[in-house]
Amino acid sequence: MTKSEVKLLGAWPSPFVMRARIALNIKSVSYEFLEETFQPKSPLLLDSNPVYKKVPVLINQDKPICESLIIVQYVDDVWSSGPSILPSEPYDRAIARFWATYLDDKWYPTLRSVRGAKGEDDRKKLITEVGEGLTLLEDALNKTSRGKDFFGGDQIGYLDIAFGCFLGWLRVTESLTGVKLLDQVKTPCLVKWAERFCAHGAVKDVMPQTEKLVEFAKMLMAKMAASTPN
């Protein structure tokens, strides 16, 4: 039995892990997926990511690389066995990085906080903010795709991966709140983009089913409620 050269420490519900998987799929890299249960965290995870102790961690030739967007850039740098993930033009790369950072620093934390909203007013405010972010992203899609299928043009690229990995959790939020967030009227281009993204060969096998994610989210919320003092 040969030891796999490339390993990915991950967990199926994590959007950040999905980023690494999609990047590896785009480059047709074979890898061993090591599912973390976090009960407790594996010695390999603790050893590979001592600062954050979080997935994903990509291990290539025994060297660990942490943080999903850094992994995607690393995969793009190391393997030329598939289309480029980062745009070729410096300005386009900067714009893709800007929106990817916006998603991680601002948009996704807001989306995630909808589940833990304190009362109806707070929930509505957060949902409005998520919607405003989607309007910005609809505009970014129109500008960066230049009439093509993806943020990256003809192929899915860095910003497609950065944003697309959140589609599962966006649908969970829609399901739990009963509010349509990716909306045909307000964000028609994103709606079509999301369909194309999820059907893409590098994505469809690693995108979790919404029902399974909803069950997982309910379990998380029940755990959180049980641990919150009355």
Add this chain to the structure above:
Amino acid sequence: MTKSEVKLLGAWPSPFVMRARIALNIKSVSYEFLEETFQPKSPLLLDSNPVYKKVPVLINQDKPICESLIIVQYVDDVWSSGPSILPSEPYDRAIARFWATYLDDKWYPTLRSVRGAKGEDDRKKLITEVGEGLTLLEDALNKTSRGKDFFGGDQIGYLDIAFGCFLGWLRVTESLTGVKLLDQVKTPCLVKWAERFCAHGAVKDVMPQTEKLVEFAKMLMAKMAASTPN
């Protein structure tokens, strides 16, 4: 009068603006520095960075680029008129990006919060966390410099810029708290690195004097105290 092709919207006390200036200096790029007063924010800033409305913004050929680490990467991509800023090896690039992200997401927010600490216990806890971060960075310096002068080797690079821009505010915190954070005993290599970094040709003219920064910090703290209800 010819219109300058490269403009930087900035503010002298901002460590993030300093990153862009150092990157431009490394590449010997002439640029027009537009000091923002924020009273009110300039139309050019609001127009160039509508999402965050923050400095730095680099404007090259009328195209704005926002977020300091993205600007540094963009400058490295566009201008070959100086040494490379990002390491040449993909793994080294990933490691430099990891620590730069750690600095922005974790270490610097902790350093900044020392100024607003609620009582002595909170202040001590935060100072301990800052010190623990410096120990991690001392270790990273020893690993990535491979016995050379900088994180980037012989030349200052991405991680030198990402970390070095915080040295002024680290000294402000030392001055305000009376606690030596960059310490000869605990972080001897960082102490020497900081001296070399501040004396570097691309840095020395854009690194603010500590006394001037301390005055600025005291003014900020006084403003904050005046606006906090009793």
